[in-house]
Amino acid sequence: MSADASETELDARSVASLAALRRLSLGAAHSLNNAFTSAIGEATYLLDERKEDAELVECCQLILAALERSTRITRGLLARRDSIASDDETDLGHLLKELASFLAETLGRSHPLDISVPAEWIGVKADPTDIDLILTTLLHYAADASGDQTRLAACLERAGGDARLTISATGCSSAGRAVDGLNDPLLAENPVSRASLRAVRELLTNAGASLHAESTAPDAWAFVLVFPAL
Numbered sequence: 269m270s271a272d273a274s275e276t277e278l279d280a281r282s283v284a285s286l287a288a289l290r291r292l293s294l295g296a297a298h299s300l301n302n303a304f305t306s307a308i309g310e311a312t313y314l315l316d317e318r319k320e321d322a323e324l325v326e327c328c329q330l331i332l333a334a335l336e337r338s339t340r341i342t343r344g345l346l347a348r349r350d351s352i353a354s355d356d357e358t359d360l361g362h363l364l365k366e367l368a369s370f371l372a373e374t375l376g377r378s379h380p381l382d383i384s385v386p387a388e389w390i391g392v393k394a395d396p397t398d399i400d401l402i403l404t405t406l407l408h409y410a411a412d413a414s415g416d417q418t419r420l421a422a423c424l425e426r427a428g429g430d431a432r433l434t435i436s437a438t439g440c441s442s443a444g445r446a447v448d449g450l451n452d453p454l455l456a457e458n459p460v461s462r463a464s465l466r467a468v469r470e471l472l473t474n475a476g477a478s479l480h481a482e483s484t485a486p487d488a489w490a491f492v493l494v495f496p497a498l
Contacts, residue, residue, distance in 0.1 A: 304339040308332060340374050357498060358396045360431050361385040361424055367400065371407060375420070379411040382421040390424060390431045391498035394475035402471050405464050406450070406479075406491070407435065413449060413461075414489075415441030431497040436490040443489040450481035450491050 315328040368383050375381055392399070410420060414437045423434045440446065449456035453465035472479055472493070481491035 304335050304342065308335045308339065311335065355396055356393060358392050358394050358399045360390045360392050360399065360433070360495070361388075363396055363399055364403070364422060364424060364433075367403060371404070374408065375411050378416045378418075379414075380419050381407070382419075384421070384423040386425060388426065390426050392431050392475065392477075392495040393498060394477070394495065398471045398475065402468050402493075405468050406493075409449065409456075409461060409465065410435060410437055410446060410491075413442060413446035413457075426497055427494075429497055431495045433493040433495075434490055435493070436484070436488065438485075438488045440487050440489060443483050443485075443487060447481045447483050447489050447491075450479065 311328050311331050315325060315332070318324045318328075364383055364385050368381070371381055407420065407422075411418060418440050419438050421436045421438075423436075425432050425434075437443070437446065445457065449461060449465060453462050453469060456462045456465055469479070475495060477493060477495040479491060479493050481489060483489045
């Protein structure tokens with residue numbers, strides 16, 4: 269087999285793997301949405317049946333709050349994937365601005381997010397739906413892994429021929445745990461995080477991008493996404 273033929277076959281396999289990964293993420297979101305909806309119904313029923321048990325009521329309320337937040341995220345992801353046009357290029361600044369309102373709703377008041385985007389156009393060669401999924405997954409992982417009252421900030425800039433997006437977190441109760449999971453998905457604390465972070469790594473590799481996280485202080489950390497800029 270010639271070198272050109274081998275390269276063509278490798279490209280075809282990469283495209284097929286990426287398509288399968290996209291279908292998997294979409295299918296997982298649908299499955300999770302159904303599971304969360306069912307669990308909310310069961311928890312609500314239990315809450316109604318055991319109103320006299322104060323401890324159980326408190327537990328059910330905490331569970332319902334977590335389930336409702338997860339449902340908002342999955343439904344929002346499904347809606348956003350339907351509304352974002354597929355393409356082979358992404359205006360990274362525009363996408364971040366569009367994503368801001370969705371993140372403000374799903375991250376909640378306990379994880380305020382500040383977004384800084386330059387006026388200049390910064391494009392990257394990647395599908396907008398993939399970038400949207402990458403950013404949504406990483407920011408929610410950052411919020412969940414860092415603890416309540418963590419302040420998040422996203423800063424986009426052009427660095428030479430690259431688009432550099434820095435996500436920082438301050439006021440963290442568990443900075444080291446968040447960094448470990450981002451640098452190595454196998455170190456994430458639960459199976460869902462491990463699977464989602466591995467999927468993100470695959471999408472980043474396909475886009476020719478890199479991710480690195482590090483602790484910047486005992487209660488702070490940051491991770492940097494670097495994409496080849498157009």
